[in-house]
Amino acid sequence: MMSNPILDTFFEETEELLEALAEGLAAMQAGDHEAETLNSVFRAVHSIKGGAGAFKMTELVGFAHHFETVLDAVRSNALDLNPAIMHTLTRSADFLSNLVEAARSGASISEDVTAGFLAALQQCFGDKQIESVDAWDNFEFAAITLDLDTPQVDVSVETNTINRFVITFRPYAALYTNGHEPALLIGALGDLGTISAQFDADVLAEWEDFDPLDPRLSWTIELQTEESETQVLEVFEFVQGICDLTISPLRTVAPISSPLIAASAQALTGPAPVPMPTTGVFREAAPPPKGEAAVPSVKTTDAKADEASGNKGPKPTLRVDLERVDRLINTVGELIINQAMIAQRFADMTDTTDDDLVIHIENYRLLARDIQEGVMAIRAQPVKSLFQRMSRIVREAADATGKIAELITIGEGTEVDKTVVERLADPLTHMVRNSVDHGLEGPEARLAAGKPAVGTIKLSASHRSGSVFITVKDDGAGLNRPKILGIAKKKGLIAPDADLSDSEIDGLLFLPGFSTAETISNLSGRGVGLDVVRNSVAALGGRVSIASVPGQGTEFTITLPLTLAVMDGMVVTVAGDTLVVPITSIIETIRPLPGDLHRIGTDDMLLSIRGRMIPVVDVARSLGFVSKSDQSMAPLLLLVESETLGECALVVDAVQDQRQVVIKSLESNFGTVPGVSAATVLGDGRIALILDPEAIAANRMGPQSPVANFSPSHGRSAHANL
Amino acid sequence: MTLKVLAIDDSRTIRELLRVAMEGAGFDYSSACDGVEGVKRFSEVVPDVVITDINMPNMDGYGVIEAIRGGNLESKVPILVLTTESGDKLKARARAAGATGWIVKPFDDAALVSVVRRVTGAA
Amino acid sequence: MQTSSEPTKTSVEFVTFSAGDQSFSLEITQVREIRRWSPVTALPHAPVEVLGVMNLRGSVIPIYDLAARFGLGSTKENPRNVIVVAMHGNQTVGLLVEAVSEILSVSRDKIQDTPDIRSDMARQSITGVIPIEDGMTRVIDLGAVLYPNGRSLS
Numbered sequence: 001m002m003s004n005p006i007l008d009t010f011f012e013e014t015e016e017l018l019e020a021l022a023e024g025l026a027a028m029q030a031g032d033h034e035a036e037t038l039n040s041v042f043r044a045v046h047s048i049k050g051g052a053g054a055f056k057m058t059e060l061v062g063f064a065h066h067f068e069t070v071l072d073a074v075r076s077n078a079l080d081l082n083p084a085i086m087h088t089l090t091r092s093a094d095f096l097s098n099l100v101e102a103a104r105s106g107a108s109i110s111e112d113v114t115a116g117f118l119a120a121l122q123q124c125f126g127d128k129q130i131e132s133v134d135a136w137d138n139f140e141f142a143a144i145t146l147d148l149d150t151p152q153v154d155v156s157v158e159t160n161t162i163n164r165f166v167i168t169f170r171p172y173a174a175l176y177t178n179g180h181e182p183a184l185l186i187g188a189l190g191d192l193g194t195i196s197a198q199f200d201a202d203v204l205a206e207w208e209d210f211d212p213l214d215p216r217l218s219w220t221i222e223l224q225t226e227e228s229e230t231q232v233l234e235v236f237e238f239v240q241g242i243c244d245l246t247i248s249p250l251r252t253v254a255p256i257s258s259p260l261i262a263a264s265a266q267a268l269t270g271p272a273p274v275p276m277p278t279t280g281v282f283r284e285a286a287p288p289p290k291g292e293a294a295v296p297s298v299k300t301t302d303a304k305a306d307e308a309s310g311n312k313g314p315k316p317t318l319r320v321d322l323e324r325v326d327r328l329i330n331t332v333g334e335l336i337i338n339q340a341m342i343a344q345r346f347a348d349m350t351d352t353t354d355d356d357l358v359i360h361i362e363n364y365r366l367l368a369r370d371i372q373e374g375v376m377a378i379r380a381q382p383v384k385s386l387f388q389r390m391s392r393i394v395r396e397a398a399d400a401t402g403k404i405a406e407l408i409t410i411g412e413g414t415e416v417d418k419t420v421v422e423r424l425a426d427p428l429t430h431m432v433r434n435s436v437d438h439g440l441e442g443p444e445a446r447l448a449a450g451k452p453a454v455g456t457i458k459l460s461a462s463h464r465s466g467s468v469f470i471t472v473k474d475d476g477a478g479l480n481r482p483k484i485l486g487i488a489k490k491k492g493l494i495a496p497d498a499d500l501s502d503s504e505i506d507g508l509l510f511l512p513g514f515s516t517a518e519t520i521s522n523l524s525g526r527g528v529g530l531d532v533v534r535n536s537v538a539a540l541g542g543r544v545s546i547a548s549v550p551g552q553g554t555e556f557t558i559t560l561p562l563t564l565a566v567m568d569g570m571v572v573t574v575a576g577d578t579l580v581v582p583i584t585s586i587i588e589t590i591r592p593l594p595g596d597l598h599r600i601g602t603d604d605m606l607l608s609i610r611g612r613m614i615p616v617v618d619v620a621r622s623l624g625f626v627s628k629s630d631q632s633m634a635p636l637l638l639l640v641e642s643e644t645l646g647e648c649a650l651v652v653d654a655v656q657d658q659r660q661v662v663i664k665s666l667e668s669n670f671g672t673v674p675g676v677s678a679a680t681v682l683g684d685g686r687i688a689l690i691l692d693p694e695a696i697a698a699n700r701m702g703p704q705s706p707v708a709n710f711s712p713s714h715g716r717s718a719h720a721n722l
Numbered sequence: 723m724t725l726k727v728l729a730i731d732d733s734r735t736i737r738e739l740l741r742v743a744m745e746g747a748g749f750d751y752s753s754a755c756d757g758v759e760g761v762k763r764f765s766e767v768v769p770d771v772v773i774t775d776i777n778m779p780n781m782d783g784y785g786v787i788e789a790i791r792g793g794n795l796e797s798k799v800p801i802l803v804l805t806t807e808s809g810d811k812l813k814a815r816a817r818a819a820g821a822t823g824w825i826v827k828p829f830d831d832a833a834l835v836s837v838v839r840r841v842t843g844a845a
Numbered sequence: 846m847q848t849s850s851e852p853t854k855t856s857v858e859f860v861t862f863s864a865g866d867q868s869f870s871l872e873i874t875q876v877r878e879i880r881r882w883s884p885v886t887a888l889p890h891a892p893v894e895v896l897g898v899m900n901l902r903g904s905v906i907p908i909y910d911l912a913a914r915f916g917l918g919s920t921k922e923n924p925r926n927v928i929v930v931a932m933h934g935n936q937t938v939g940l941l942v943e944a945v946s947e948i949l950s951v952s953r954d955k956i957q958d959t960p961d962i963r964s965d966m967a968r969q970s971i972t973g974v975i976p977i978e979d980g981m982t983r984v985i986d987l988g989a990v991l992y993p994n995g996r997s998l999s
Contacts (some may be wrong), residue, residue, distance in 0.1 A: 006742070010735040041731070043777050049805055050775075053734035053828035178790065179800040179822035184843045216796035238841070241814065334903045577887065624890030664899065669936050670907040675889050679898060679905045687886040687898050687905055 010051045014100050017044045021093050022388050029086055034662060038075035041089075045071055045096065057103045057615045060096075063114060066121050067092050072354040079124065088120045094392050108298060131504070163225055164250035165232055170200075170218035174242040177213075188235045193225030222250060322418075325378055332372045337681045340659070341366045344683035369660075380415040383461045383470070386414050386425060390432050394457055397436035404443050404453055405436050410460035416468050419558060420540055424470070427533040427544075431472045431556050434530070439476035439554050449551070451475065462533035467584070468542075473555040479548040481505045504646045506546045510534045511698075538677055538692055541567055541663060544583065559584065569661045569680070569690065570638070573653040578688045580661055580680055587639040587647065590657060607637060607649045614639070615697075616649045622696050623675055640693040648697040663690065725844040726750040728769035730760030730786055731804060732778040738826070740773060743831040749838070757781025761789045764797075771842050772801045773825070776816075784819045791820040800841040804829070849870040856952040859975070862929060870949065871884040871931060875987055878989050879945055893919065897984075899939060900937025901930065908939040914990060915970070933987045940990075947972065951980040956984065969993070981998070988997045 024041035049064035073079035095117045102109050111471070156210075167189070171182055200218040202385060223232065236245055253393060343361050346352075387409045398405040416424075440446075440455035447453055458473040481502060488494050488508045512531040513551050537544045542560035561567055561584075569580035590609070597616070598606045605616040616637065620627040638650040661680040664687075666673055677692040727749045729740045735754045744751040752767045754760035757760045764772065772790065776783035783803050790797050800822040805812055808826045816824055822841050825834055837845065859870040860879075885897035885908050894913035898905050908928060912920045920926060920941050928939040956973045970989040974981045 006735060006738045009738050013734045039777075040779065046777050046806070047733045047736075050827050051733055052733065052755065053806065054739050056828070174817075177798060178817065178820055179798045179841065180839075182844065184841065187843070188840060238817070241817060330903060337903070624891075625887065625889065664903070664905045666905055669905060669938060670898070673888055679886070681900050681903065685900055686884055687900050689886060689888070689898075 007055060010055060011100070011104055014048050014051065017048050018097050018100065019091070019385050019388060020044045021096070022391065024387075025086075025090050025093055026391065028081065031089070033081065035075070036073075042068065042075050043073040045324070048096070048100070052103070055103075059109065059114065060099045060103050063092075063096060063099055063118065066118055067096060070121050070124050073125070085124045088124055090395070092117055092121060094395070161226070163228065165223045165225070165229065166248050166250050167221045167223060167232070168218065168244070168246045169221065170216070170238075170244040171239070172242045172244075173214040175239050178239075178242060180239055180242075181221070182217070185235060185239065186219065189221055189223055189232070192231060192235070193223055193226045195221050195223050197221045218244070317409070320378070325375070328375050329372075329379070332375050333664075336368045336372060336660075336662050339685075340683045341362050341685065376417060378414075379418045381418050381421050382413045382415050383413040383421060383424075386421050386428065387459055389425065389460070390428065390457075390459055393429050393432050394436060397433045398455075401437050402442055403436055403440050403455060405440055405455040405457055407432075408456055408458045410458065411462050414461035414463060414468065416461075416560065420468075423536060423540055424558070427536045428459075428470070428472070430530075430533055432459070435472055435474040435476070435554065435556075439474035439478075441477050445477075449477075462672075467562040469551075470558040470560070471555055472506070473553060475553040478550040478552055479506055479509075479546075479552055481550070484508055501646060503547070506548055507544060507646070510544075534694070538694060539667075541582070542679070543692075543694070567661055567663050567680075567690070568658070570658050571656040571661075571682075571688070572624070573636070573656060575620035575627045575653070577625060578656065578682060578686070579619075579652075580688050580690045581638060581640075581650070581652075581693060582677075582690065583658065585640045587641055590637040590639055590649065592635075592637055609649075612647075614647050614649050616651060617696055618651045619691070619696060620651070638693075642698065648693075650691075650693060650696060661688075724748065724750045725771065725838070725842060726767060726769040727752070727771055727773065728760070728763055728767050728840065729773045730755075730757060730763075730783075731773075731775035732779070733775070736775065736804070739829075740834075742836075742837050743829075743834050744829065747835040747838075749844075757783070757786040757789070760786050760791045761795075764790060764795070769799065770844070771838055772799055773804055773838075774801060775804045784815075787820045802837060802841065855954075856950050857956070858935050859949045859951065859982070860929065861946045861949055861977070861985065862927075863944050863946060864920065864940075864942045865912030865915060866943075867915075867917065868946065868977065868980065870910065870982045870984050871929065872984070873948065875933070876933050877930045877932050877937065878913065880930055880939070882926045882928060882941070896941060899928070901937065901939070904937060906930070906939050908941055909990070911940045911942050911990075931987055933991055936991070937985075938991060949975065951979070959983075 013611050021041060022045040024037055024044065027037050028041065044065050045068045049061055051067055052060040052064060070079065070085075070092075074081060074085075074089075079085065097111075099109060099114075101107075123507075169182070169185070171180070176184070186195070186197055189197075198220045200220065225232070229249075232247055236243070239245075279658045341359070343365065346357060346361055370552075390409075391407045394405050394407040397403075435457050436455070437495075441449065441451075443453040446455065456475045459471070460473075461468065464467075485505055485508070486499065488505075488511070489496050489498070491514070493508065493511050493514065494500070509530045510533075512529060514529055514531070534544050537560070538560055540560055542558055543556045544556060546554065546556050548554040567580075568583040570583055570586055571578060573579075590607070592607060592609075596608045598608060598613070600606055605618075606613045607616050608614075618627070635651045636654060638652060639647060639649050641647060663678045664680055666676065666679055675695045676689045677694055677695075678690045679687050680690055682688050723774075725748075726741075726837045729737060729744070729751065731737050731740070733756055737755070741751050741753065752763055752769065754763045757774075758780045760772075760774065761781070774785075774786050775781045779790070784842055787801055787803075789795065790801060801820065803816045803821045803824045804827055805816070806827045808829065813824060818827070823837060825837055852999060858873040860873055860876050861868055861870040863869070879966040880901070882906060883899060885899050886916065888895060888907075894910050896908045896910050899908050910920050920943060925944045927942060927945055929942055929945070930937060930939050932938075956975055959971050959973055969988050970993070971983045972986045973984045975984065
């Protein structure tokens with residue numbers, strides 16, 4: 001495909017149109033059959049077809065055309081909506097999306113597949129012969145041979161012979177009000193060859209009766225041209241029906257030599273041409289009836305739509321280059337670090353106490369924070385588009401696994417950073433597929449359990465106390481814990497005699513390489529495990545947790561920081577180095593008494609707390625740092641919540657303080673670092689690593705520590721360069 | 723005097739393609755994204771020719787033609803409708819509504835410019 | 846640093862520096878800036894040639910010890926040590942070197958093929974040699990230095 005900025009615009013716009021299409025169809029499915037809804041669905045496909053045509057995307061145009069035909073029939077009430085047709089429309093919208101994707105990537109879609117969808121669309125009409133929106137008729141000019149008393153003149157249509165025509169032309173009032181200029185039309189005739197035009201002055205005789213709105217002016221034009229009659233007719237293409245027009249071949253031999261001739265016919269040699277008003281190609285006895293039936297009905301529905309839609313004026317928006325926003329975010333991040341540096345220096349200056357300066361510095365901090373929130377909000381997008389995509393995923397998953405499922409969404413308007421929306425797409429897709437495939441039971445099993453045959457997947461998004469919560473909940477069978485435990489033991493992921501709580505068993509699903517599917521269904525076995533989901537979410541600075549009730553269903557909860565770039569962190573010392581631990585992971589800090597710690601084996605330790613034994617992880621050792629702390633001192637422990645282990649205690653040297661830090665990515669310039677999710681810049685300008693407590697804790701589970709396998713990989717380049 | 727074109731179409735892609743074609747021919751180009759905005763812009767720009775799509779939200783092409791031809795404006799400015807259909811029915815309907823002519827999508831830049839020149843007499 | 850003659854169309858400019866007592870060079874188009882050494886934050890379980898990460902005006906860039914990478918031993922601490930900040934595609938990285946020598950302007954035909962070097966890795970990471978006043982300078986293939994196991998730019 002050519003690289004063309006308008007092509008980019010086309011794909012951008014098509015994405016929006018596809019969203020609007022999905023939204024409209026969902027509304028129709030829910031029973032909304034308002035004219036505006038049906039119209040907007042039609043327009044979406046119509047616009048996609050229009051744009052695609054400009055770029056010669058024939059497959060896309062072809063399918064869109066047939067889709068549009070059905071939609072047009074629906075919106076004009078020629079076709080009644082029933083579940084079967086609704087089903088076809090929804091599937092067709094999905095397929096249209098595939099065609100767009102194929103057009104974008106240059107892939108091709110099998111003809112059989114396309115034929116299948118086309119047949120389904122055709123099926124909507126059943127036996128009815130509906131007139132196509134676009135009859136693809138070409139405006140044909142019938143070549144009529146004129147029936148003259150005299151022998152016919154052979155009107156040659158070859159371009160190198162000279163043809164002569166006499167044309168009479170009398171515009172109706174509508175020709176003028178339609179914005180036509182007789183002078184231009186006659187001039188266009190002149191472009192075809194040589195003309196001699198004669199104005200019929202008779203009409204001016206009755207001057208008092210002259211009506212400027214209906215001037216009844218007419219002309220007789222003689223044309224000598226190499227063009228054919230078809231070309232001549234084409235000049236009048238737009239005014240067919242709003243004028244009297246006759247075109248007759250001129251049976252003379254002598255060419256017209258001078259542009260203006262006298263009214264008298266004697267200037268011509270031979271008999272005068274006889275115009276045949278009744279058999280010319282264009283003939284209208286009267287102007288066409290004004291206001292065809294279709295037009296007023298369009299008007300009334302539009303008026304109704306306007307009222308119904310309640311003054312849907314577009315909100316003023318601004319289209320901004322994403323790069324500019326990212327640069328702004330970077331600079332604002334620097335601003336915040338700068339403020340922290342100043343605050344730190346000031347705090348270090350113990351010999352000065354300037355209350356005013358304290359206030360100023362605090363104001364600076366709050367202002368910087370405000371700017372940052374404002375700038376991050378620019379990149380904020382509602383999750384709606386993401387959620388809408390999921391309905392298709394649910395449909396496909398249900399079709400592929402023989403389940404019946406519907407998607408309910410709550411909180412579509414919840415806004416998150418654009419990057420989050422993009423990077424949540426894959427994990428969310430997997431979780432939703434998972435829910436349909438493994439969570440929901442088949443229709444018979446559900447009915448037997450007293451549930452409706454249709455399974456429900458509920459997708460919700462909300463903001464709460466500085467975080468975004470996204471949940472995927474199914475009303476299926478819930479997790480089969482004994483089975484999960486069995487598989488984990490069989491795969492050696494946990495000790496054979498391990499005793500785990502329910503939530504700990506649920507957390508096993510996040511271990512790498514875990515899959516309960518003995519047979520690879522159509523969906524699972526694509527190699528994406530829940531551990532990848534967890535990593536994707538962790539890379540966004542968030543966490544994912546799971547809860548399940550046998551027989552009732554399973555719920556996944558993704559928690560994300562509201563602002564991508566900033567995180568509440570606890571700044572700690574580990575092996576003499578400064579690290580940051582996300583506050584959201586920390587349950588509490590503990591300074592254990594000697595008796596609370598118990599050694600097991602050679603290296604491991606357990607913490608006894610509130611009647612339970614919790615594994616202790618030496619962070620320094622996990623990271624391969626040499627511990628510089630005094631071993632005799634009781635370590636400081638951070639109690640963290642881990643998906644795989646339940647609770648776990650991390651050993652650190654000391655806690656420095658708690659503050660908000662700006663998250664800097666390691667991926668763009670380096671890659672993924674095990675045990676570390678990102679980095680931040682401290683007040684003194686040095687980099688501090690941000691710990692991934694989950695990974696640190698998880699290292700204890702596996703037979704071999706993944707942390708030891710250090711192989712930096714180049715991360716996603718689509719990441720905002722924080 | 724440079725010819726002033728006003729294009730009304732709800733598709734960004736089409737508006738951009740029209741811009742390229744019109745500005746390439748040396749015309750002044752303005753655009754609007756639906757009929758309502760189009761009628762507003764009409765009074766501001768006072769174009770020499772209007773190109774309008776038919777299927778648009780808020781006010782469709784026929785509404786635009788009616789607003790321009792009737793009401794307070796009563797203009798005889800040439801109006802071309804952009805359509806994906808080339809059937810007789812549509813042409814008759816457009817003409818009956820007051821359109822001067824039509825352009826079928828997908829349009830060829832040269833053909834478009836030629837039609838614009840045809841109905842405006844512009845060079 | 847001395848600059849040689851003005852670059853012509855057929856000549857290429859290199860920044861040359863010393864690491865592990867040998868001379869290396871990088872095409873100037875890849876070099877973003879030269880920085881003084883500043884404290885580096887260690888990365889967990891990093892191999893000896895990855896010293897850690899450093900703050901470059903708000904971006905986090907990894908610092909590689911070039912001498913260590915070429916098996917020439919770790920660079921000794923020295924106030925003349927500098928970081929050559931280089932770009933490989935979208936990545937910005939820093940190379941710790943002993944000192945920067947000069948900027949060379951060399952015509953393409955003066956760049957010679959790499960002679961037989963014992964170390965496979967070294968041979969892969971060097972794309973050619975250029976004769977200089979007191980010996981040779983080795984032209985570095987930055988991609989091969991960063992990804993010795995071979996990875997394409999994404």
